């Protein structure tokens with residue numbers, strides 16, 4: 441069976457930026473509290489649809505792989521914040537890209553969505569059902585944040601990351617991948633007020649989270665998933681050149697790093713700049729790490745995540761020799777007329793008066 445490998449990568453971070461001090465001007469919080477409890481210093485707020493960000497990230501990924509949109513035979517979007525429930529966001533994205541030869545669908549595993557997406561993509565490649573897959577982790581979470589709820593309003597941001605998955609001609613690519621879920625812990629992290637359960641009960645839409653419960657399970661779940669990915673690949677932790685964990689909280693990342701026994705210099709973090717962009721954190725971080733020269737040719741890479749569900753997953757990837765894009769794209773979002781905090785405050789007023 442063919443292994444799946446990542447041959448293109450790209451990201452789109454919307455320009456409007458909200459600092460902790462911006463939030464502290466409208467919420468009872470402080471830069472000090474947010475930075476020490478979570479590691480977050482700022483986040484991006486999208487002024488466009490999730491699928492608009494996804495289209496920009498996708499164009500960069502296609503260029504990096506040297507492909508045209510018409511070469512794609514499958515588009516899979518990992519998201520919990522699609523433009524609409526129907527149709528799948530992947531269909532909007534397909535139209536924006538002109539990817540007329542692709543099947544298109546979404547998958548939702550909360551913040552673990554990108555690892556779940558990789559797992560599905562690897563299966564499509566292995567069975568020969570698809571040959572060139574566009575996979576995204578893409579989220580526009582800030583519309584779901586309630587500025588009256590400081591527990592969650594300070595943690596999340598918007599952004600999009602894309603990869604191209606193709607069949608490997610060698611033994612390089614995904615060496616192992618595992619995903620899991622415990623639905624008994626579903627209540628630990630939910631979006632309330634949106635979905636068919638809520639149609640008879642008008643209710644504000646908001647993220648509801650038991651932060652401590654999520655924190656505890658996150659560390660245990662990520663360590664177990666990464667250990668399994670390593671064991672299944674026949675690697676030890678010392679073999680790993682770069683670990684990209686889901687970016688939810690720097691203290692979760694630090695605790696996971698310590699328990700795994702990996703050198704912190706090998707762990708990529710960017711949570712300070714973007715906050716938690718759910719399924720998008722890993723593909724955004726991957727594309728950024730490659731651009732910054734943090735991923736070397738032939739590197740052994742581990743990706744690990746956890747999220748709503750509660751879900752978890754990890755993969756061990758033997759990277760090839762190419763860490764340069766085959767080509768580049770100048771795709772970019774239009775400028776925003778409002779600042780990030782203006783977007784958030786206007787939205788809050790529209791929703792709550």
Ligand SMILES: CC(C)(COP(=O)(O)OP(=O)(O)OC[C@H]1O[C@@H](n2cnc3c(N)ncnc32)[C@H](O)[C@@H]1OP(=O)(O)O)[C@@H](O)C(=O)NCCC(=O)NCCS
Nearest residue numbers: 469470473477551590591594651652654655688689746747
């Ligand atoms: C949410 C999280 C940062 C809270 O950190 P914590 O150290 O557990 O903080 P606590 O929940 O103990 O709250 C401590 C105090 O800070 C207060 N607080 C909460 N949010 C605050 C904010 N934004 N600013 C200031 N104070 C805040 C609380 O009200 C509480 O006050 P109290 O002690 O007077 O009751 C942390 O639990 C976390 O990151 N959990 C995981 C969340 C996550 O990763 N979710 C995404 C999963 S994909």
